[in-house]
Amino acid sequence: MASVRGAAPVDLVRVWRGVTVCGWDPYAIGMASPQVIIGAQALHATGWAMGVQLDVDAGRVDPAAGLPVGVAYFGDGAMSQGDVNEAFVFASTYRSPVVFVCQNNQWAISEPVALQSRVPLVERARGFGMPGVRVDGNDVLAVLAVTRAALDRARRGDGPTLVEAVTYRMGPHTTADDPKRYRDAAEVEAWAGRDPVARFEAYLHGVGVLDDAASDRVRELADAAAAELRAGCVALEDPPPLSLFDHVYAEPHAPLARERAAYARYLASFDDAPAGTAASR
Ligand SMILES: Cc1ncc(C[n+]2csc(CCOP(=O)(O)OP(=O)(O)O)c2C)c(N)n1
Ligand SMILES: [Mg+2]
Incomplete structure (x- = not known):
């Protein structure tokens, strides 16, 4: 559904990878995040x-x-x-x-x-x-x-x-x-x-809208989309940990600032962590 409305294949998995709260701009495609x-x-x-x-x-x-x-x-x-x-x-x-x-x-x-x-x-x-x-x-x-x-x-x-x-x-x-x-x-x-996909394919064959060559082409396109999705998912980068606090409230407020500062201190306690670990980013 989201991809029909314009979301790219990788947009569909951003949330499930845990790197964002929404995989696309809901206003741009008229669809909220799952x-x-x-x-x-x-x-x-x-x-x-x-x-x-x-x-x-x-x-x-x-x-x-x-x-x-x-x-x-x-x-x-x-x-x-x-x-x-x-x-x-x-x-x-x-x-x-x-x-x-x-x-x-x-x-x-x-x-x-x-x-x-x-x-x-x-x-x-x-x-x-x-x-x-x-x-x-x-x-x-x-x-x-x-x-x-x-x-x-x-x-x-x-x-x-x-x-x-x-x-x-x-x-x-x-x-x-x-x-x-x-x-x-x-x-x-x-x-x-x-x-349902096999049924609809059989129906389209039956009414002469789809032939074997077109079916093969659809399968190729589907395989390419799946490959793009997998590659895009693997390439997604983790966001900076403190960005967790950026979109919870529309306006900043004191309790949120306190929680953010506490989490920043916690992250800083790993400062001697080896480069490349989550805490060092
Ligand atoms: C409010 C709430 N309660 C429980 C869960 C845990 N949970 C995740 S999926 C699921 C079952 C959903 O079943 P259904 O609505 O039939 O959707 P389906 O996964 O079959 O598409 C539950 C209970 C949740 N995510 N949210
Ligand atoms: Mg169900």
């Missing part, structure tokens, strides 16, 4: 969308031109978070221009979605007073169509929609996770045959 706090983005998108409505009230945005729309993507596990449910309440009652897309990959680390909800997640939308649409999350065109319809509804000022895209998490949650301990290999096998 949230580590599960589901917080649903509140951010809703707050932003409520701001759009204030802009309409103040005459800064012309609703006749179609409202700008916020979109929040989150997982099935996030549906159990207070943040997400609070966002649904505000977005629905204020009819805010926001679309919620729940990527239900059926696992929240080792917790299956059945433990999160006794009803299909999409059915919760009704209780909040907004439409919910359940879509095959491995069908690229279906997801596109459902998202477009939800965006159009929000642009018209008709309020939010919850989209539940049903898919499956094929790999482990993280490198520290071993899914063999809690799920059946046969289930993973069944979903392997529904790979």
Whole structure:
């Protein structure tokens, strides 16, 4: 998503390498940094969308031109978070221009979605007073169509929609996770045959839009992008340790200055550390 909006491949991994708090300029590409706090983005998108409505009230945005729309993507596990449910309440009652897309990959680390909800997640939308649409999350065109319809509804000022895209998490949650301990290999096998990229490729071949040469070219481009991403990630430089304090608050203040000074003293205590170690930089 970020790369479609203009972020370079390496921008996608800066945060995960821990060298920055945001991999790109959110204002430049109109997309916030991925949230580590599960589901917080649903509140951010809703707050932003409520701001759009204030802009309409103040005459800064012309609703006749179609409202700008916020979109929040989150997982099935996030549906159990207070943040997400609070966002649904505000977005629905204020009819805010926001679309919620729940990527239900059926696992929240080792917790299956059945433990999160006794009803299909999409059915919760009704209780909040907004439409919910359940879509095959491995069908690229279906997801596109459902998202477009939800965006159009929000642009018209008709309020939010919850989209539940049903898919499956094929790999482990993280490198520290071993899914063999809690799920059946046969289930993973069944979903392997529904790979959305392979399905869409087969569809494009079927309708004559893609031939073998074009498929090979796409694969080459993908390999090149992956190589660029890996090289860029390895080449990222650690920021100076004290820059940790630079973007926490908009304005400097005394407690922050004290903490910064204390950390500077701590770092200085390593001054005899060999060149090239973290503390010597
Ligand atoms: C508020 C909060 N609680 C717990 C965690 C730890 N945590 C990280 S990922 C995750 C599961 C997320 O599952 P889901 O929402 O289904 O997203 P998925 O990883 O499947 O895309 C949890 C509990 C967190 N990051 N934030
Ligand atoms: Mg999940």
